[in-house]
Amino acid sequence: MTEEPQTYSAAGEVAQVKLRRTLGQRMWISLKKAPMSAWFGMIVIAFYALVAIVGPYIAPYGEAQVFAKADEPWSMLGGDPAHFFGTDQIGRDVLTRLIYGARNTIGIALVTTLLSFLIGGSLGLIAAINRSWLDQFLSRGVDVLMSIPSLIFALMLLSIFGSSIPSLILIIAVLDSTRVFRLTRSVAANVVVMDYVEAARLRGEGMGWIMRKEILPNIMPPLVAEFGLRFSFVFLTIASLSFLGLGIQPPTADWGSMVRDGSRFIQFVAYDWTLALPSLLPAGAVALLTVAVNFVVDWFLHKTSGLRDDH
Amino acid sequence: MHPVLSTVLQRLGLGLLTLFIVSIIIFSSIALLPGDFGEQVLGQQALPETVEAFRRELGLDKPAYLRYIDWIAAVLQGDLGTSFSGRASSGSDQSRSVWELVSPRLSNTLFLAGFTALIAVPLSLFLGITAALKRNSIYDRSVNAVTLTTISFPEFFLAYLLIVFLAGTFPTLSNVTPDMSLGDRIEKIALPALTMTLVIVAHMMRMTRAALINLLASPYIEMAQLKGASRAKVIIKHALPNAWAPIATVIAFNLAYLVVGVVVVEVVFVYPGIGQLMVDSVSSRDIPVAQGCALIFAATYILLNLLADVIGIVTNPRLLHPR
């Protein structure tokens, strides 16, 4: 106790204070401590993103280019060396379709998720701040929409509007925005009651400033995590719908319909397991990405919740 | 009135209201149909009179609220309307009633979902509770990693993986027929049931674990420990009575998920269930059948969640013992 300064000064006051580090330092520390699974996830996501972006330049053939031999097996399983993963039922190169599929499936899922965040996020923020009839109306509406399972709802709407890419994006984005709405509203509601928001209102700040400067920066971590989860959910929904033949339509390459197309010989897998490959390959491509996203989100959630001071 | 009763009634009322609104939404899908729909269903060569008759049959000439009343009255009597398929441009009608199409498939789906639930619910509760109790142990971590991977997989990927590994053991086509024995049926649905089980167990185990860990962080649990209660006693006497509501929610949520999840799995294994029927009706734009299936799915989903809420209400000590 002897070396404690006995004269009190405000600037010299110490307590259990979070260490001062810049954002970059904090990120670097977190990255260094990230578990293997998170690293694996990040590398996989980076790889997929790369493929999606530069796809047309690295794909060996055109997206819908048809070759003479259909149902060619993998080159390493004795097929034509010109087609690494063989060809599909009408003779298109599977590797090419896979690369274009990355672009299409991921692109559409990303646009859908962004749209659903735009709708759900902004309405959720408004509902949290407003807390009047508008909040009641939106919340009850979302309750009703969420009481219908979203895949079923999507199927029903697709039966009416047909399966074009814009209607697919719009339908899934609207249905998915209900979940974004709920999350945004509940995390924002926790921030709205904070004294600093009241202080801003007492100062006379407008709604837009309060939303942008006081609330949004404080609800980012859960929203970022949710973006990952929603993306992988939307991605799975689109792949599932395409697998059911109701999503992305040919000739656009996409992984869900590739699974469906590949499943023609599934009854014979008991005799020759390689017959499952045309389905397993695109299905595995879908699975790998969702696993990767989930690993990263899981780590991120763990990290952001662990940062709270519990003492 | 006792607060438990009034809260339950309130919740039931809300559930009915939701069902009512959902039925309106499903019904309005007909109203959203494009104008040339009659031609699409009946074919390009259909006579204008036939198309007009068809439109009249759908009630498109009447105001919407009257149509809704007719429709919902029929639905309540078990009449879901008539399928579009089997219609021809000539006006001859070989279509079947929706209920006739739905009912055998509904029982198939319930059989598959029920069988899956029978395995999945006890298994995932066991895994979830043990993982929460042995939190951060190797057991917990490995169960966690496996389930995190499983929930990230699309159902069709799991299904094909299982097919590759188990095609020799179990049939890969689940084409059950009404005259099969129970044993044969179970053998036929082994693979779809296993796929569903994997998906559901992963979700349910994680949610059970999270709910329990949340509960175990309560100060009254620490208090029980500091009173020297054994581990088993802390769980059984102090955690469990407060765990019914969260666990019921987890189970109901996952059963509802199960009912919806069957759609993809039924298609993979060509299982004659209501999910596949709905997919077929959507691709052929057979609206009455799609509506009927959607209504059944939505009602099941709402009822299951309602049940969970009611269990939560009747086990809440604050409501059971009002001030």
Place this chain on the structure above:
Amino acid sequence: MTTDSNKRGSKGDVLIEMKNVEIDGFSDERWHKIVKGVDLTLKRGEVMGLIGESGAGKSTLGKAAMGYAQPGCKIKAGSIMFDGIDLMAATEAEKRKLWGSRIAYVAQSAAASFNPAHRLIDQTVEATVDHGISGEADARQDAVGLYESLQLPDPGNIGTRYPHQVSGGQLQRIMTAMAMSPRPDLIIFDEPTTALDVTTQVEVLVAMRDIVEKFNTAAIYITHDLAVVAQMADFIKVLRYGEEVEEAETRKMLGQPEEDYTKSLWSVRALHKEESPSDDIALSIKNVDAAYGNTVKVLHDVSIDIPRGRTVSVVGESGSGKSTTARVITGLLPPMSGSVEFNGEALPNALKDRSKDQLRRIQMIYQMADTAMNPKQTVGEIIGRPLDFYHNLKGKARDDRIIELLDMIELDASFIDRLPGELSGGQKQRICIARALAAEPEVIICDEVTSALDQIVQEGILKLLLRLQKELNITYLFITHDIAVVTAISDEIVVMFQGQVVEQGLKSKILSPPFPDYTQLLLSSVPEMDPDWLTNLVDKRD
């Protein structure tokens, strides 16, 4: 139940002996030392007060006396001997045998620490019956007796209720009964009255002290309030930053503390402002009735006058309507009837109808500086925003003014790019003061601004506020439940109870007799730095 003294030693034997105990806690992604080598010796029948400010490690040390480390903590080194049993070496099962039979624990939050699913009496006797100390029927009968000695209403039946059916003060007493039921050798009281109002606190303190005396139980009483611990403890140990500052017998500690730090613990009580009357009214609340959601009326005909350049303190317990009064003044809660006048002119009732300049003149400082500042904004942005917003200051002019304001609150320019998370509690509150000053207000409403702070920091903040008042002629409306703070800084006092003004006047008038009933009860319930205070109070009230 009372014939089990054969297992006990006699009074004066050492019951618990902790040597050089070190405890680590995990936060901010690393391990911190919470307790850094503390010794503690307690004899049978003695009560030790463990006092310190937040982060002193007192609670962690108290739990370690049971051999228990809460989740996220670990006892790293040292020895803990309880009546000859080495708790560092004991297995979980061995410790469980002691917990709830020979060592009992009373937690701070009774409402959260009772299981909502079981009746109170079942929880009271649970440990006693489970440890085989007595049979179910005997234990229940004994519990009723304990309820009676703790002066609980309807002792025969209160146990059949559930936790949510009784009040906070009653729950805390039932938890004491629960701890006492097995007739333990040692009870650890972990801030048991911190969450209670002062008038309730007195009742609970009396009940706890009497029962501990009656059964001659040893106890460790953990608190941050020296006046409270003075009533309960035979001797006091002061902790700071996980280390022992000093330990002494209670009277000696209060009379001649050795360390400066110990003296600073009641420094706020030494502050005193000379009152000065004034008739120049800056802000005036006239006949205000207010309600939340037009249903529950929380203010009844409240009128308060606040003279310019003076401090008016509003005191009252939770539910008295003092914070609601602040909300009415700021316009957050428009009153049902009545008005708020500023410099003789009526202010619009609702916040949105007030002009920017009207808003600027009345500023607010909050209790929790943590939640009053946006954690994502730097100090510069927090103080700079009102400068920009009200005075249109930009760029260099704004930065200069920020540094000037930082200087006024005794902080330097290096704080300008810090985030709130990088500041200590007192520094945060100073930044909030600077933010209010930036608007150049005439009136500042201070809502319990010091109650979340440690004593020594409180003193610094109060001194700062007084200095600023002198320099800038600012008017304060001080909302607080802490009488020590009231005496330190007020000119006038308003006493509120259940939404009504009980009394209003100069400090000297309010704090001297004759008192209206409620003021009497409130003032007499505030613990004083006198070990005999509680005893005298009980004698007087009987």
